[in-house]
Amino acid sequence: MSWFTSSELLGIQGLPATDRGIRKLAKTKQWLYRKREGSRAFEYHIDCLPDVARDAVQTRMARQLLAQSAGADLTAVRSNFVKADAGSQKSKELIGLYRNCPALMDNRLRELTDDQKKIADARMMLVREVLRLMQEPVNGGLSMNRKQAVTHVALESRAGTLPQQVQKAADVANARKGSTRTGVGVSSLQRWFSDYDLAKTPGEKLAILAPGQVRPKKVEQYPWMGRFLQYWRNPNQPSVTMAYEAFAEDWRDEYAGNELMLAQLPLIDTVRYALNKIPKAERMRGRVAGSAWQSLMPFVRRDWSVIPVNGVWIGDGHGMKLEVLHPDTGKPFRPEITLIIDGRSRVVMGWSLAMSESQIAVGDAIRHAISNTDAG
Template sequence: MNSALKSHYSAAELSALQVEGLPTSKGKLIAKAERECWSFVETKGKGGTRREYSPPAEVLAAIRAQAAKKVAALSAPVLPIQREEQLPLIETEAQALKADARRGVLQALEMLMQRSGYPMKKAAAVLIDMARVGAANEQLVGMLKMARDERGRKSEDGLPSVRSVQRFVEYERAGMLAPKKRERDMSVPAWAPFFLGYYQRPEKPTVEHAYREFIKDWAQAQPGTEIPSVWQVRRFLAKVGNVSREIGRMGEHELKTLRPFIRRGFENLLPGDIYSADGHTFDAEVQHPLHGRPFRPEITTMVDIATRKAVGWSVGLAESAFAVLDALRDAAMKAGIPAVFYVDNGSGYKNEMMLDVATGFMARLGIEMVNSLPYNSQARGVIEKLHQTIWINAAKSLPGYIGWDMDREAKLATFKLSRKAIAQDQKTAAMPLMAWARFVAFCEERVAEYNDRPHRSLPKITDPATGRRRNMTPNEKWALHVAQGFEAHRVTDDEARPLFRPQMLRTVRRCEIELLGNRYFARPLEEFHGEQLRVGYDIHDPHIVWVYDDEGRFLCTAELDANKRDYMPKSVIDRAREKRATGREKRLEAKLVEVREELHGTPALEHSDTVTIPGFMSINREQLAQRARELQAMEVVAEPVVSKLAAQETATPAKEAAAWGVPSTPEARWAEWKRLNAMTEEDIDSEKARKWRHTYQATAEFRTYQRKSA
C-alpha cells in the first residue's frame, strides 16, 4: 500500500490502514461514511467507477500520527559501502603513482592559472622553471618528476617538458591519466604445442633435453619453417602458468599438491561421528614373533576426527582385513562404535568380510563406510599426519630404523649388525633389534603419549599447571565432550566376542558346512539341508563355528570334523603362514637353480664331422664307422669270454654294488635317477642306489628338473 498522505481514500484503503475508531471491513466503513455524510469523488478504474471519500479532520489527523510513528520506528537505511574502484588502465602500483602525481601537477597548474591569469602553456612553463630553479616546494618537484613519462626523451634534471604537462590535460579529459604499460605478447607460437609434447612428459626432461629432441622432428614435421632458439622456448615457458606447465610432467596425484584445495572443519563433529583408519609399514626392523629374524611390521591405526584421538590400533605381520578388524575391535571397546568409517580403497577395507550386506561388519555394527577417491591422500590428511607424529618418530628412536631419510652408511651398518646376529648363535649373540613382545608394549606407550600431547588443530586452553596458553590434548578434548553430555556406545568384552567374529554365508549339506577349507558338522542342522546360513568363525580357533539363520538368530555350534577322525585342523592364521612360507620356498628354489646353472652350466656341442680330443686322438665319421664294424667282428669271437666274465660278475655282486656313488653334479644326478627309475628293484644291485632313488625325489633339485621336463 502507498504510504503517502492523500486527501481522498477508497473504502478499501481506509479499512486497510486500521486507524483507531474506523471499521476494519470495507462494508462497515461504507455504511459509516454514508451515515455521517462524508464528501466523496467518483473515479474511474478497471472495474468501473468507485467512490473515494474525504475523511473528517480528526480521521486525517489520526492517519498522519500513525504514519509518523511508522517512520520513526524504521531504522536508518543501510547505505552501500563506497569503495574506490581502480581505473581499468591502472594495473600496477607504478601506474597508480604516476596517475596521482599527474593529478597533483594539474591541480598546481590550475591554481597557478587562476592566480596569475596566465594561459595554460605559459603557466606550465612557469611551473617547470620554478621547479628547476628551486622556487617550488619539494612536494611539487617530486610530483613533476614522478609524472614524467619515462618513454620520452630523457632530461638532465628529470622534469617533464611543457608539452608533456599539456598532454596531462588531454589525458585527464580522455580518462587516461595513468600511463600505458607494455604487456607481454601472450600469443602462442605455432611451434609451442609441438614442443610441449617433448617437454610435458613423466620423465621430466630439462628444457635443453626437450629442445634437442624437438628440433630433430620439427624440421621434418614443418619443412621450410623457422626453428626457434632455445631462448625463445625459455621465454615462452616463462609465460605459461606454473600449474599448466607441469601437466604431463606430474601425475594427477602430484598436481593436487599445486592446485587449490578445501579445508575441512570439524568443529561441529562429536566424538565417534567419523573414524579414519589406514595402514602404515613401520620404518624400523624388529624381531619376527615366530623366527626372530628382522622384519617391518604393519600397523593399522584409527583416529577420531572430532578429537584427533587415536582410539584404536593393531599391529600384524602384513596389512590385511584381519588387522583392520582387530583395530576396529580395539576402538569399539575403548572409545565406541563410529557412525562413519572413512578409509581408502585398500583391500583391507573393500572386501566381503567388511561390506557384505548380510554378514559384513559394517552392516552388523551399523557403520557407514566412506572411501576416499583414488590417489587422494590429502583428503585423509588427519590419519596421514598421525603416521608422521606417532610411528615415524617412534621408528627413529629405535636402533633398527631404516627410513628413507637415514644416512646410507648408518643404514648399512645397522643392516650388517642385525644379520650378523642371525648368522651366529642367537643365544650368545647380541640382537640389536627389539623383541616382539617389547615392541607391542612400545606401541601402546607411544599411542598413550600422543593422546596426552597438545594438538595444534584443537582449541587453546590455559594450562592449569603452568598458567600458559596451549592447545588441548586429544584426551582433554574427548573429556570436554563427555562433560557436555556425550556418551560413547562402547562394546563390552562379552559383546565383542560374538560381534567381531567374521561371518560368511554357507550352504548346509547333510549337516556339514565347508568353511575356509575345513568341514564342520552339527546334527541340529539336519532340517536345514540345502539352506544358506550365516556362519561365524574365530580367526584364531578353527575348532568351532557359530551358525545363525538369515535373521541373525543363533542356531547351534558346529565342530570341526565332528563326523570324521584323524584330521589335523588348521586355523586361518596357520593356513596363511603356510601359504606364505610355500611361496617363499618356491622363489628361493628358483633362485638356487639359477645360481647353480650359472656356475655349472655347459655350452651346447657344435655339429662337426670330426671329433677331436686334444692330446689323445682325432677321428672322423668314416673312421668311426670302420671302428664300429671291427667291434662287431670282435663280439662274435669274444662270446665265450663274455659269458665267463658275466659269471664272475654274478659271483661278486657285493663288490660292484659297493662301487656305486652319488653323482657330483645336478645334471648327472637327474640323469642317474632317470636311469634307475627305468629299472625295477631287482635290477638295481646296489642297496645304496635303491635308497637314493627314493630320497632324491624329496629334494628341491628333483622338483626343479621335474618341472623343466614336464
C-alpha cells in the first residue's frame, strides 16, 4: 500500500497531530495526491512524506503484516509472491510517480553518487548491446529476438568474451563487491532492459537504472532510544551492558505476553551501534557534571551578567566589506576598521579607521573608547 489518507497518517512521527495540519502540510509541500476510489477523501503517496514519517509508516505496515500473516498458510503466501511481477510493477509505479511529481525525480538525481551513476551507465550500455543484436542480422541471417539477445549477452559476460568496453560495463553493472563475481545474470539483464524500455527520457532512465544506496539510520529513527537513555544517563556511569540489562528487564516485564513488542526489543549490539551515533557531549549528558561536562562542550559560554559595565572590553579589527580609492595610489583597497565593544552591554565604545591593521589603529580605537567613557 503506497497511498494514505490524512486520517491514516495520524499519530505518525514527523507529521502534524491533526487531519487539518496534515492536509495543510500536504498543500504547502505539494504532495502527490489522488481521490480514493469510492470515497470523498484524498490520499497521498508515501514517497512524498518526510523521511522520518515515511520510515514510521513502513514500520507500522510491516508490523501489521506480521500480525496478519502470523497464522497464514506459508504455501499460499509463497504462491502469491510467484504470481506477482514485483520488479516490473514497482518500476511502473516509480516511473508514474516521477512523471506526476517531477520534483521527486529531480531529488533522486541530485542524491545519486558518482558510483551509482557509473553503474546506471554500465547497465544502459549492456541494454544498448542487446538492442544492437536485435536490430542487426547475425552472420548474414535473421536478427535475434529479445530473449536470445539477452541470453547471449549474459552468457558471454559470464565467460568474459564480450568486447573489452562492454565486458568492463558488465562487471561494473553488478553493483556487487568481490573479484570473483564477473558478468551479469539473464534475469538481471532482462529487468534492466524492461526498465530502460519503460523509461522515456534520459533522466528517467538514469533514475530507474541506478541502484539503491543503503543510508545509515538516524538516531531519531530508533523508537526505543529515548527509553534506553533513561538507564544510560546515570551519574554512576553504568556500562552499556549494565544499562542494557536493566532496560531489557523492564521491557520484558512491561510487555510480558505481547509477542509483537517483545520482538521489538533491540540486541545489545544494535544499542551500541545507535549509541555511538549520538555526539559525545549529548551522549554523556546526565553521566557527568560540572567541569567534566563543560570540557565536552565545543565552546565555553561566558556569563557576562556578573561583570560590571565597562569591566571588560573586547577589541577586534576587520577589513571592511567595501572598496575605496587609496589616497596615495588611487587604486581600490579595503580599509581596516577596529571596534572596541563593552562585554556586558555589547555597546560599541570606540572605533578607528585606518589604511591597514596596526598598533596605531588599535590604540586609536582604545583612545576613542576611553574618551567616550570620560564623557559619560
